[in-house]
Amino acid sequence: MKSAAFETLGCKLNFSETSSMRRDFEVEGFELKEFDEKADVYVINTCSVTMDANSACRKTVRQALRRNPDAFVAVVGCYAQLEPEEIAQIEGVDVVLGAKDKFHLLNLFDDFVKQEKTIIHNTDVNEAVDFHNAFSSDDRTRAFLKVQDGCNYKCSFCTIPLARGASRSPKIATVVRNAEQLVSEGFKEIIVTGVNSGDFGYGTDENFYQLLQALDEVKGLERLRVSSIEPNLLTEEVIRFAAISKKLQPHFHIPLQSGSDEMLKIMKRRYKSDLYRSRVELIRELIPDACIGVDVITGHPGETEELFQKSFDFINSLDISYLHVFTYSERPNTHALSLKPVIPKQERKKRTHKLRRLSNKKRFEFDLRFENEVRPALFEESERDGLMYGWTNNYVRVAIPFNERLVNTIQDVELTTQTSDEHYLGTLSKSVQQEEQAIAELIDG
Numbered sequence: 001m002k003s004a005a006f007e008t009l010g011c012k013l014n015f016s017e018t019s020s021m022r023r024d025f026e027v028e029g030f031e032l033k034e035f036d037e038k039a040d041v042y043v044i045n046t047c048s049v050t051m052d053a054n055s056a057c058r059k060t061v062r063q064a065l066r067r068n069p070d071a072f073v074a075v076v077g078c079y080a081q082l083e084p085e086e087i088a089q090i091e092g093v094d095v096v097l098g099a100k101d102k103f104h105l106l107n108l109f110d111d112f113v114k115q116e117k118t119i120i121h122n123t124d125v126n127e128a129v130d131f132h133n134a135f136s137s138d139d140r141t142r143a144f145l146k147v148q149d150g151c152n153y154k155c156s157f158c159t160i161p162l163a164r165g166a167s168r169s170p171k172i173a174t175v176v177r178n179a180e181q182l183v184s185e186g187f188k189e190i191i192v193t194g195v196n197s198g199d200f201g202y203g204t205d206e207n208f209y210q211l212l213q214a215l216d217e218v219k220g221l222e223r224l225r226v227s228s229i230e231p232n233l234l235t236e237e238v239i240r241f242a243a244i245s246k247k248l249q250p251h252f253h254i255p256l257q258s259g260s261d262e263m264l265k266i267m268k269r270r271y272k273s274d275l276y277r278s279r280v281e282l283i284r285e286l287i288p289d290a291c292i293g294v295d296v297i298t299g300h301p302g303e304t305e306e307l308f309q310k311s312f313d314f315i316n317s318l319d320i321s322y323l324h325v326f327t328y329s330e331r332p333n334t335h336a337l338s339l340k341p342v343i344p345k346q347e348r349k350k351r352t353h354k355l356r357r358l359s360n361k362k363r364f365e366f367d368l369r370f371e372n373e374v375r376p377a378l379f380e381e382s383e384r385d386g387l388m389y390g391w392t393n394n395y396v397r398v399a400i401p402f403n404e405r406l407v408n409t410i411q412d413v414e415l416t417t418q419t420s421d422e423h424y425l426g427t428l429s430k431s432v433q434q435e436e437q438a439i440a441e442l443i444d445g
Contacts, residue, residue: 002112003031005039005064009056010047012136012193012227014077016146018045019136021076021103028106035064041072041112043105046079046087048159048331053079058090065092072112076102078163082332088118095119099164141380141408143187144227147175147211148194152202155257156268156335157300157328160195167202169194172214179218188378188408189223189249190215197226198233209238216247222410223378223393228253228295231279232271239279243286250290251395252283253324257297259314260307266339267300273314280318291366291395292320296355299328299348301339308351316358321366321395323359327352363422367396370415374429377413379406389423397423 004025008018021043026032033039042064046057057079064073074095075087081098088096094115097105101121108121136144148169151161179190192215194200200208208229215224224247229238231254242248254276258264261272283290296315298308315323327348330337370392377390377398387399388406390413398413400406413426 001029001031002040003033003038004041004043005033005035005037006043006045007035007060007064008045009053009060010045010078012144012191013146013149013195014045014047016136016144016193017077017102018043021045021105024103024106036067038067039064039071040068041074042068043074043076045102046075046077048078048082048163054083054086057087061090061092070114072109072114074105076105078160081163082159084120088120093118095121097121141187141378142189142191143182143185144191144193145175145178145182146194147192148197148200151196152199153196153270154268154335156266156339157297157331159331159334162333164195167196167199169200169202169204171204172201172206172211175211176214176218179215179221183218183220186408188221188410189225190221191225191227193227196230196233198229208233209235209241212238212241212245212248216241216245218247221247224248225251226253228255230255230270231276234279236282239282239286242283242290249393249395250287251293251393252290253293253295254279255295256315257295258300258303258307259296259311260303263300263303263307263311266302267297268335277314277318280320284319289370289394291322292318293322293324293395294318294320295324295326297326297328298351298355299343299345301328301336301342303328303343303351304341312355312358315355320362322363323355325352325355325359364418367415367418367422367424370394370396371418371424372414372416374412374414376410377426378410379408381407398426399423400426400428 006018006022008015022032044057044060047053057075061073064071072094073092074097075093076097080087080096084096084098087093096118101108148167150165150167152167154161182190198208200211234254242250256276257267257269259273264272280292283292294315375392375394375396377392379388379390382389383402386402388402389397389399392398396415398415400413412429415424416427417425419425
């Protein structure tokens with residue numbers, strides 16, 4: 001029996017797709033190994049977003065070949081689509097597969113013997129028109145469900161449309177079946193993910209709002225989240241539905257990228273700051289306890305000190321919960337490369353640090369609102385220093401003493417003490433404490 005190991009470089013969407021590949025190999029009779037073990041086949045699913053895509057890929061290939069110099073090494077995914085020739089120069093790579101072919105590795109090779117020369121099986125990204133179902137988990141409690149792929153947007157800084165092709169998605173019925181499978185496997189929470197999830201149903205008679213309504217009806221599913229949604233696609237009806245849904249959690253992650261309208265135009269974003277503010281204000285009006293996360297890019301070409309300050313002031317004025325701050329880095333074949341002025345890298349980092357300090361402040365203030373409140377939290381399997389961790393419905397991190405019986409359960413927890421680690425130490429509700437005490441006495445007696 002041949003064995004296979006997989007490594008993912010990049011986002012949650014990549015992780016879900018790697019999980020799909022793993023399942024395909026398992027069905028074909030391969031023994032699945034961890035990437036740090038010796039295997040016959042190594043599959044590396046790459047990302048084009050990180051600045052060090054080439055060095056990360058090269059390093060990962062070397063790690064695989066150290067474990068088995070005769071292993072078949074396949075490099076797939078976004079970076080493989082964008083820079084196949086560059087990857088082919090990495091010693092030991094047997095095949096490079098882009099967006100259209102990354103799910104067809106098992107069809108392209110039978111014996112997976114080492115190749116004398118790297119095979120580049122890369123087609124025009126516009127030929128990537130099929131949707132491949134995928135889902136993955138980061139533990140036994142939460143699953144990431146892919147509902148959309150590709151992107152029709154042309155943001156100045158982004159290579160994803162070049163790496164993944166046009167926006168596409170399955171039918172709602174297909175997503176619901178996948179969700180039902182995840183529920184049958186014991187997952188309590190599903191996080192819908194995609195390149196541009198809110199664009200679900202583009203070109204069809206279905207849309208993202210209808211998808212959320214359908215998932216809300218899945219029997220046995222206790223929690224539903226959206227990984228990220230563009231502000232122009234976060235419609236009022238979606239927000240109003242979230243306010244009444246029992247499953248859709250009060251947590252929104254909404255990319256902003258800049259709080260300056262001039263920068264948003266330069267970046268080729270599809271909204272202005274006033275629309276973004278209106279979305280945040282409507283969420284706060286209808287769902288006051290909601291957690292709101294924001295993506296921001298610092299140091300994009302054209303971002304003068306004045307425009308950065310406008311962006312900072314705008315973000316500071318919003319009632320949001322945390323920031324994901326990304327330092328701009330150059331990407332081949334993007335419009336941003338032609339823009340001026342180019343911001344020195346040291347200045348980019350300085351702006352990033354300033355916004356991350358603001359994020360820490362926003363996160364602390366948001367979490368502090370819920371001190372001594374009781375919130376439902378879904379607890380994970382992992383144990384650290386005698387504690388188990390979970391997320392409340394509105395995405396506040398909480399820890400309690402580890403109890404194996406509470407893994408993958410939702411418990412009411414009082415948020416008692418904020419720590420320097422950006423989480424609360426919590427106390428279980430009295431009813432749960434009494435129940436656990438009774439169980440312990442039965443076991444002891």
